[in-house]
Amino acid sequence: MTHLNITGGHRLTGRCQVPGDKSISHRAVMFSAIANGTSTVRNFLDGGDCRATIEVMRGLGVKVEERSPTELVIHGLGLDGLQEPSDFLNVGNSGTTIRLMTGLLAGQKFTTFLTGTPQIRRRPMSRIVKPLRQMGAVIVGRQDGNYAPLGIGGTTLRGLDYTLPVASAQVKSCLLLAGLYGQGLTVIRQPGPARDHTERMLAAMGAPIATYGNTIHSERPDQELSPIEIDVPGDISSAAFLIVAGAIVPDSRITIVGVGVNPTRTGIVDALVDMGARIEYRNQRNQSGEPVADIEVQYSELRGATFGGEQIVTMIDELPVLAVAASQAHGRTIVKDAGELRVKETDRIASTVSELRKMGVNIEPTPDGFIVEGPTRLMGGSVESLGDHRLAMATAVAALAAQGPTTVFGSDVTADSFPGFEFTLQTLGANLEIAGTPAAALHV
Ligand code: S3P
DSSP: OEEEEEEOOOOOEEEEEOOBOHHHHHHHHHHHHTBEEEEEEESOOOSHHHHHHHHHHHHTTOEEEEEETTEEEEEEEOTTOOOOOSSOEEOTTOHHHHHHHHHHHTTSSSEEEEEOOTTGGGSOOHHHHHHHHHTTOEEEEHHHHTEEEEEEEOOOEEOOEEEOSSOOHHHHHHHHHHHHTEESOEEEEOSSOOOOHHHHHHHHTTOOEEEETTEEEEOOOSSOBOOOEEEOOBOHHHHHHHHHHHHHSTTOEEEEEEEEOOTTTTHHHHHHHHTTOEEEEEEEEEETTEEEEEEEEEOOOEEOOEEOGGGGGGGGGGHHHHHHHHHTEEEEEEEOSOGGGGGSSSOHHHHHHHHHHTTTOEEEEETTEEEEEEOOOOBOOEEEOTTOHHHHHHHHHHHHTSBSEEEEESGGGGGGTOTTHHHHHHHHTOEEEEEEOOHHHHTO
16 A cells, blocks of 8 residues: 655645546446447546446446547447346446446346445445335345445336435436436436536437426437547546645645536535635636636635535535635634535545544534634644545645645555546645555555
């Protein structure tokens, strides 16, 4: 396993890019696999989670060529062309893969078994299994289908009118995909604006997906889906670590080029601007059906603020790093209505609190969020990733603004979503080195 040694206090300057968006990369592979013809995906995220989606699709008979680690050519088999796999399919550590694929597989004419890492086998699946069963799906798993491995006996599905109990793009997308194989209309009502990449991409491929505010309709297409040519925008969830670093490390000024700024994803930028951060979008444009901009951020005096309600789903993955920003803000920052954090790669309320406290952050957990009192002088120390990529990167960002050296143990996981995170920080001027043996090498 690797660890990061970071010495804070070095200003960050310059221009950089972040790898392709994780959510869009997963969807590009899955949806082009059921399109009729050959799709090209550029700037694909070459990270552990998205690679798991490629392998799952290969297990279903789909030919995925890799022109480079970030450029794929996918030979779609059409809506009914996937083939029965002869073994378990492994989703690795990816919640998006298991939840979306279960929806896609529930309406096939064959049986599939999905499994993954111990971490994914602890994450709740009843949120998809219950509504899929209402559509007629046959799914088994431990504890009445709440935990993987999941066995999915393909069957004929019927449409469903379903109100999501929590705003979740994974659940919404799972049910919209099942709706493509259902008899009749599927209507999904979401309590808040969960990311809408599924709706955008499927509609662009010709699927009958229609959005009316927070209600989305899906049904079986009359004709095959068209293949796509997609250039995946940079991932705002990865950019968020650099944005917070730029805002809290004195004298910093950085520009992150080509970042997706879909409004269902930009809650972190809105939150930081509310806190007083100087962030500008430059060169706004459209790229493969998604809004994109270059994001410029400068060191800023921050003040505490309260976040809750509908904004939370638009920044759910960025809340650990928001806590780091809050530690440098004057006054109290409250994050509420974020109970979903408890069922991510780790319980991100508990893990963010435990690791940031080791660096001197004044943070209290609440049942559905946390409260941070700032500003605090961050102190270097030893922290753990706990196997959670976003926690590893959030603590690394805290280390960039801390006094004294910090070690982030178990840092290999940064590559789940942001391969090159460490190198990018080095090029911006951070004093950071990777030590130890990469986890992948240990298995050789
Ligand atoms: C994702 C949706 C979110 C997010 C995850 C990616 C997606 O999960 O946390 O990192 O690609 O649909 P939930 O839908 O569980 O909130």
